[in-house]
Amino acid sequence: MEDRIMESSSSAFGDMDGDHTKSIIHIDIDCFYAQVEMVRDPELRSVPLGIQQKNIVVTSNYEARKYGVQKCMLVTEALKLCPNLKLVNGEDLHDYRAASNKVFAILQHWKCPVEKLGMDENYIDVTNIVQERLRSVNMDSVSISGNLCEEPSIECPCGCHTRLKVASQVASEVRKKIFDELSFTTCAGIAHNKLLAKLVCPLHKPNDQTTIFPEHAASFMATLPSVRSIPSIGSKTTETLISQKILSVSDLQQASLDVLKKHFSSDMAVRLKNLSLGEDNTPVKQTGKPQSIGLEDSFRTVSVKSEVEEKFSALLQRLLVLVREDGRIPVSLRVTLRKKDAKRLSSHRESRQCQISPSIFTITNGTLTVTEAGQQKLMTIIMRLFNKLINLSKPFHLTLVGLAFTKFQERMTGRSSIVNYLMNDISVQSVLNLQNDCDTSTTSMDYSAVSPSSSTTTDLSDAEVEPSPKKPKKVNWIAKRRCLAKEEVASPSKLKVGELRLNSKELEKVSELRLNSRDRSLTPRASPAKECLSDASDSMKDVAEGGNCEECPSYVDQDVFSALPEEMQQELKTMWKNPSSSSMPRSSQRTNKPKPNTILKYFVPHK
Ligand code: DGT
Numbered sequence: 001m002e003d004r005i006m007e008s009s010s011s012a013f014g015d016m017d018g019d020h021t022k023s024i025i026h027i028d029i030d031c032f033y034a035q036v037e038m039v040r041d042p043e044l045r046s047v048p049l050g051i052q053q054k055n056i057v058v059t060s061n062y063e064a065r066k067y068g069v070q071k072c073m074l075v076t077e078a079l080k081l082c083p084n085l086k087l088v089n090g091e092d093l094h095d096y097r098a099a100s101n102k103v104f105a106i107l108q109h110w111k112c113p114v115e116k117l118g119m120d121e122n123y124i125d126v127t128n129i130v131q132e133r134l135r136s137v138n139m140d141s142v143s144i145s146g147n148l149c150e151e152p153s154i155e156c157p158c159g160c161h162t163r164l165k166v167a168s169q170v171a172s173e174v175r176k177k178i179f180d181e182l183s184f185t186t187c188a189g190i191a192h193n194k195l196l197a198k199l200v201c202p203l204h205k206p207n208d209q210t211t212i213f214p215e216h217a218a219s220f221m222a223t224l225p226s227v228r229s230i231p232s233i234g235s236k237t238t239e240t241l242i243s244q245k246i247l248s249v250s251d252l253q254q255a256s257l258d259v260l261k262k263h264f265s266s267d268m269a270v271r272l273k274n275l276s277l278g279e280d281n282t283p284v285k286q287t288g289k290p291q292s293i294g295l296e297d298s299f300r301t302v303s304v305k306s307e308v309e310e311k312f313s314a315l316l317q318r319l320l321v322l323v324r325e326d327g328r329i330p331v332s333l334r335v336t337l338r339k340k341d342a343k344r345l346s347s348h349r350e351s352r353q354c355q356i357s358p359s360i361f362t363i364t365n366g367t368l369t370v371t372e373a374g375q376q377k378l379m380t381i382i383m384r385l386f387n388k389l390i391n392l393s394k395p396f397h398l399t400l401v402g403l404a405f406t407k408f409q410e411r412m413t414g415r416s417s418i419v420n421y422l423m424n425d426i427s428v429q430s431v432l433n434l435q436n437d438c439d440t441s442t443t444s445m446d447y448s449a450v451s452p453s454s455s456t457t458t459d460l461s462d463a464e465v466e467p468s469p470k471k472p473k474k475v476n477w478i479a480k481r482r483c484l485a486k487e488e489v490a491s492p493s494k495l496k497v498g499e500l501r502l503n504s505k506e507l508e509k510v511s512e513l514r515l516n517s518r519d520r521s522l523t524p525r526a527s528p529a530k531e532c533l534s535d536a537s538d539s540m541k542d543v544a545e546g547g548n549c550e551e552c553p554s555y556v557d558q559d560v561f562s563a564l565p566e567e568m569q570q571e572l573k574t575m576w577k578n579p580s581s582s583s584m585p586r587s588s589q590r591t592n593k594p595k596p597n598t599i600l601k602y603f604v605p606h607k
């Protein structure tokens with residue numbers, strides 16, 4: 001069977017029966033850091049240029065490459081090859097990140113899924129655009145834009161050649177727009193899957209593009225010298241393959257599946273085999289905002305607290321710039337240290353994180369800002385975390401400090417988020433034109449201080465990452481609901497959620513409203529999370545004085561329940577007393593499991 005697949009894949013007609021329906025473009029910016037510098041200072045365009053980080057040339061422009069200056073070459077070596085090499089320090093990544101974000105923003109213009117891969121590479125799935133265009137063009141007149149990996153000997157019956165030709169034209173347009181708007185030249189690969197699009201992208205560098213048709217996948221893959229050339233094959237897999245004398249991609253194509261299964265899981269063995277043949281069905285996943293934003297600074301050794309403080313202060317300044325660009329309000333901060341163990345001549349990382357109050361940040365004219373006092377607060381928090389990581393009564397030696405904002409307030413909410421209920425309040429309030437500032441600001445906005453869905457990037461080497469406390473989010477919400485109940489704001493329980501669900505534009509407005517209202521009234525009462533490092537249980541004590549509900553099932557959290565408006569409490573009690581009166585499907589009633597998007601789901605006990 002396996003041999004048969006191999007045969008058909010590498011026959012003259014190639015892989016004619018795979019799935020060729022997609023059209024994927026992979027875009028890579030030419031000599032990225034060097035181009036950013038050349039756009040900044042056009043005089044650099046005509047000279048050999050190297051971008052230096054520490055003692056390494058991390059990239060060079062194509063002028064320098066003529067002299068043999070390669071990526072990641074030692075500066076001394078590069079200067080030997082090209083004594084006229086102009087070196088620019090590229091250790092501050094700020095402008096590179098900004099450029100990368102601008103490219104990403106341009107790619108969004110086509111309204112297709114865009115997946116960012118590192119700073120200067122992106123995948124775009126243009127399948128839909130291609131299909132749309134094919135409805136309005138004469139298929140016979142479609143031609144390839146740029147280079148073709150190999151001329152086809154026969155037309156594939158599924159029409160993929162025409163689709164990929166159209167995709168190659170879209171790729172040209174994308175590259176032209178990037179050049180027109182940012183002056184960056186790029187390379188592109190066009191194929192029916194991500195793997196091939198990425199691999200053919202650098203075939204004609206710089207400033208050009210290459211398309212491959214599906215039937216040439218296996219023969220193209222066979223030209224790759226090492227299994228390591230396949231992007232998803234890492235060093236461990238490579239080692240195992242090499243131990244089996246599988247060195248080149250061609251070796252992998254010919255390896256028996258049974259042999260592979262002896263060393264890898266069955267799924268992995270099949271995946272390896274497919275990859276070697278140029279088959280890959282992974283989708284282009286739309287890239288969202290990063291889960292955390294952080295910076296690190298490494299140095300020889302720092303052993304004095306005041307110096308550490310200076311390092312953190314400098315890092316914080318830079319980090320705040322990044323956060324301002326990102327636009328989200330951070331609610332969690334992590335401090336990382338790399339400690340040198342002088343006795344063992346080794347070093348290890350340790351981290352500690354805590355929640356921070358979103359009220360440290362404000363949104364002014366749509367821009368996230370932190371006042372001088374807010375920065376002081378952040379520094380105090382950072383140094384408190386530092387003190388937890390370092391025993392100051394003993395000498396210490398650090399070789400790295402890092403800061404990261406690891407969680408953010410969510411502006412948008414998922415369908416199943418409890419924030420939906422709270423957002424409905426806002427729409428109700430806007431309809432009723434309620435005046436009370438406190439209430440508008442505190443309805444839902446601050447509930448998401450710790451978003452239920454946002455996740456922390458966990459550094460596996462973290463020795464002491466504090467688990468993020470669950471209680472405060474509930475506490476904040478409780479506090480807000482109290483505020484609402486007190487002012488007799490219309491209860492969402494009287495309104496059907498379905499009627500109030502907002503469309504995406506409205507959601508955006510709500511997000512703005514949230515932020516503006518936060519801005520206006522960050523009164524102590526409205527302040528959502530307690531200041532960083534405040535113990536979750538302390539926060540609970542502040543608000544958990546609500547009365548008990550005897551009718552509540554045992555799994556109900558009394559604190560949450562008592563904070564609900566009277567009408568909602570009544571509604572829930574009625575449902576619990578008489579489950580058949582609720583709108584829940586019978587199956588859910590039997591199992592006590594609430595419907596995915598009912599308020600009941602929030603009364604499932606914490607494990
Ligand atoms: P290209 O695509 O061959 O024309 O050249 P680049 O410079 O765009 O190279 P690429 O796409 O591999 O990497 C994008 C940028 O990432 C590059 O301009 C500098 C940086 N970079 C690449 N490799 C390394 C590395 O090993 N270390 C560091 N620190 N930066 C790197």
Ligand code: MG
Nearest residue numbers: 028029030120
């Ligand atoms: Mg590049």
